[in-house]
Amino acid sequence: MTRREAVNRRRGILLMAPTVLALGTLTVYPGVWVVWLSLQHRHPIFGVSRFAGLDNYTFLAVDSRFSSAAVTTFVFTVTSVALEVVLGVTAALAIHAQQGGRRVALSLLLLAWAMPAVVTAKLFEWLYHPTAGLLNVALGGHALNWLGDPRLALPAVVLADVWRTMPFVAVLCYARLLAIPAELYEAAQVDGAGRLATLVRITLPMLGRILLVAILFRTLDALRAFDLMFVLTGGGPAGTTETITVYAYRALFQTLQLGFGSALGVVVFALVMAVAWAYLRLLRTSTVTA
Amino acid sequence: MRSRAWFAPLGAFLVWLLMLGGCVGRPEGEPVTLVFKYARILGSADPLPGLLRAFETAHPGVRVKGEALPWTSDDQHQLYVINLEGRSPGFDVLMLDCIWVPEFARAGWLADLTTHLTPDELAPHFASAVTAGMYNGRVWALPWNMNVGLLYYRTDLLARYGLRPPETYEELIAAVKQIRDGERDPALEGYLWQGKQYEGLVVNVLEAFWANGTRLLGEDGTILPEPARAADALRFLRGLIEARLSPAWTTAADEELSRRAFGDGHAIFLRNWPYAMDLFQAAGSAVRGKVAFASLPGRARGAAGAGSTGGAHLAVSRRSRHPELAVALARHLTSRPAQRAIALGAALSPTRRDLYHDPELVQARPDMPRLDGLMLAGRPRPVTPAYLLVSSTVQPEFSAALVGVKSPERAIADARGRLNYFLEGIR
Numbered sequence: 001m002t003r004r005e006a007v008n009r010r011r012g013i014l015l016m017a018p019t020v021l022a023l024g025t026l027t028v029y030p031g032v033w034v035v036w037l038s039l040q041h042r043h044p045i046f047g048v049s050r051f052a053g054l055d056n057y058t059f060l061a062v063d064s065r066f067s068s069a070a071v072t073t074f075v076f077t078v079t080s081v082a083l084e085v086v087l088g089v090t091a092a093l094a095i096h097a098q099q100g101g102r103r104v105a106l107s108l109l110l111l112a113w114a115m116p117a118v119v120t121a122k123l124f125e126w127l128y129h130p131t132a133g134l135l136n137v138a139l140g141g142h143a144l145n146w147l148g149d150p151r152l153a154l155p156a157v158v159l160a161d162v163w164r165t166m167p168f169v170a171v172l173c174y175a176r177l178l179a180i181p182a183e184l185y186e187a188a189q190v191d192g193a194g195r196l197a198t199l200v201r202i203t204l205p206m207l208g209r210i211l212l213v214a215i216l217f218r219t220l221d222a223l224r225a226f227d228l229m230f231v232l233t234g235g236g237p238a239g240t241t242e243t244i245t246v247y248a249y250r251a252l253f254q255t256l257q258l259g260f261g262s263a264l265g266v267v268v269f270a271l272v273m274a275v276a277w278a279y280l281r282l283l284r285t286s287t288v289t290a
Numbered sequence: 291m292r293s294r295a296w297f298a299p300l301g302a303f304l305v306w307l308l309m310l311g312g313c314v315g316r317p318e319g320e321p322v323t324l325v326f327k328y329a330r331i332l333g334s335a336d337p338l339p340g341l342l343r344a345f346e347t348a349h350p351g352v353r354v355k356g357e358a359l360p361w362t363s364d365d366q367h368q369l370y371v372i373n374l375e376g377r378s379p380g381f382d383v384l385m386l387d388c389i390w391v392p393e394f395a396r397a398g399w400l401a402d403l404t405t406h407l408t409p410d411e412l413a414p415h416f417a418s419a420v421t422a423g424m425y426n427g428r429v430w431a432l433p434w435n436m437n438v439g440l441l442y443y444r445t446d447l448l449a450r451y452g453l454r455p456p457e458t459y460e461e462l463i464a465a466v467k468q469i470r471d472g473e474r475d476p477a478l479e480g481y482l483w484q485g486k487q488y489e490g491l492v493v494n495v496l497e498a499f500w501a502n503g504t505r506l507l508g509e510d511g512t513i514l515p516e517p518a519r520a521a522d523a524l525r526f527l528r529g530l531i532e533a534r535l536s537p538a539w540t541t542a543a544d545e546e547l548s549r550r551a552f553g554d555g556h557a558i559f560l561r562n563w564p565y566a567m568d569l570f571q572a573a574g575s576a577v578r579g580k581v582a583f584a585s586l587p588g589r590a591r592g593a594a595g596a597g598s599t600g601g602a603h604l605a606v607s608r609r610s611r612h613p614e615l616a617v618a619l620a621r622h623l624t625s626r627p628a629q630r631a632i633a634l635g636a637a638l639s640p641t642r643r644d645l646y647h648d649p650e651l652v653q654a655r656p657d658m659p660r661l662d663g664l665m666l667a668g669r670p671r672p673v674t675p676a677y678l679l680v681s682s683t684v685q686p687e688f689s690a691a692l693v694g695v696k697s698p699e700r701a702i703a704d705a706r707g708r709l710n711y712f713l714e715g716i717r
Contacts, residue, residue: 238696
């Protein structure tokens with residue numbers, strides 16, 4: 001190592017230090033603390049604080065409320081992300097194909113996304129109102145019990161989430177569509193490709209990587225979904241809309257079971273990390289092959 | 291009319307305060323700021339700012355800052371828990387939902403008020419409200435306002451069919467059938483109550499338990515001591531929905547959803563709190579002059595009906611830097627003149643019994659004397675520091691029985707199993 005290299009290296013470490021320090025105090029320290037808490041029976045109200053080993057986790061393994069929340073989280077994530085991607089791409093293509101009024105369309109689209117989740121939830125609460133709600137009025141006499149029927153409540157929450165976050169996918173895709181060089185389309189035209197062939201062979205493959213990024217963001221958000229169900233249904237009826245995060249909130253902040261609640265938090269964390277890791281691998285391999 | 295009715299009690303109150311002012315001495319020095327956390331009061335006029343100013347007038351050098359709590363009960367609880375567990379000295383006097391008092395007292399977050407009080411000071415309040423502010427035989431919070439579950443009914447509809455308000459659920463069901471057969475209005479619902487998965491569901495199920503002669507926690511702390519009776523109560527509630535005596539959307543109904551439907555004239559009976567009456571009698575209400583309330587029904591050959599009590603208490607934070615003044619403020623706000631002003635200006639019911647027969651109050655709210663007896667007969671939810679743990683554990687189970695994804699027996703058995711596990715962990 002030359003002297004110059006050594007100086008560079010020292011400077012590098014010095015420049016990295018603030019970031020490492022900030023991440024350490026803001027992310028690593030609380031993270032480790034939560035894992036430590038999850039290994040304890042901790043109830044500040046009752047002055048209980050003792051080491052529990054894996055007790056909290058073994059209870060989770062047999063806890064029917066936890067398995068129900070895990071299934072709900074999974075179903076919510078898969079259906080909402082799938083619908084958001086399909087509708088988002090469709091919306092992006094539709095706006096891209098439009099001759100005029102693109103800006104208006106984009107602004108309208110972003111309006112839904114810009115709304116805070118709680119406001120969206122309140123809005124949908126009115127749409128789903130059993131007697132005066134717009135949806136039931138539109139359905140005529142067939143009043144549906146949107147938020148009180150265990151078969152309808154989760155779809156109702158998914159619908160609200162799709163309405164709110166589909167624009168995010170649409171805007172990302174639209175930006176990518178603008179960047180596809182026109183020559184590609186011209187070449188396709190010269191080769192005699194029809195509209196469907198152009199879409200399947202050129203447009204969708206070009207959208208591939210940005211879609212992967214959009215799906216990554218949306219999946220991570222959906223896995224931690226909280227506000228929509230918390231406001232709309234409170235997790236009911238019969239716990240059918242309770243995600244792991246809502247369960248963790250109830251355990252941590254409502255009933256102050258700090259140990260048990262932390263165990264739930266650790267599970268959400270592990271889930272999110274696993275998914276992020278899988279996506280990042282996918283993203284890397286697709287970069288190599290592209 | 292309302293706004294003029296204001297001045298007399300307020301004036302009398304100010305005079306009373308001036309007299310009181312001389313009694314409490316305080317060493318000269320820095321100005322003191324007391325922080326009072328409370329939920330915004332809805333009603334024709336918020337009497338709180340006036341009451342706080344009156345306290346300042348009586349205590350020169352003291353400033354009282356009223357800080358509004360978040361809107362929902364969950365958020366209020368969370369704010370308190372984070373600040374109190376974090377030992378923040380951020381507030382002196384706090385408004386507590388009565389179900390939190392044992393919890394906060396057990397956690398050591400509240401100042402013990404027992405020694406500050408004279409022996410008979412709490413005697414004028416409803417005994418159940420006083421009990422709700424106590425834990426381990428000590429007083430931790432002063433009763434501020436009170437609630438009780440009531441059965442609202444449409445006087446015009448009942449009169450048309452020559453019916454008296456039902457004393458049992460069996461009578462209520464018969465009345466619903468008779469009135470709906472006669473009215474032939476498909477939009478007219480029978481009996482509305484709260485079945486959404488939240489705290490209100492627990493209240494409604496508790497009332498069904500009591501009417502069926504059982505309870506959630508036994509005297510000795512056993513959980514659901516009579517599972518068969520409890521399951522029977524759940525089956526009865528589920529039956530109301532299945533027989534369409536209550537609408538299908540009962541499983542998504544909270545107080546406001548059911549209150550609006552009844553207020554629009556779309557139902558015969560409603561279970562709700564006293565606040566609803568003021569809204570039903572307000573100008574422009576579709577049911578104005580056609581509504582009355584009675585005790586919740588009991589079951590034939592079962593116990594008499596009783597409404598669940600609720601309400602708010604005022605407590606003093608153990609971290610308060612001015613405990614003496616904070617106690618004085620809590621006493622001032624729960625005093626007879628203050629509760630009177632609040633009952634006149636807002637739709638909150640006092641915890642002091644004699645106010646229910648106060649001529650001016652009765653003139654403004656003619657139902658006050660009837661409410662007295664119903665408040666007296668009301669029963670509290672289980673008084674335990676683990677109340678929220680109990681409630682949030684049973685909510686999904688009760689909801690599952692109501693929507694029919696679990697049999698009542700299964701729901702009760704699951705609730706018992708889970709509660710036993712969690713309560714074991716805090717012993």
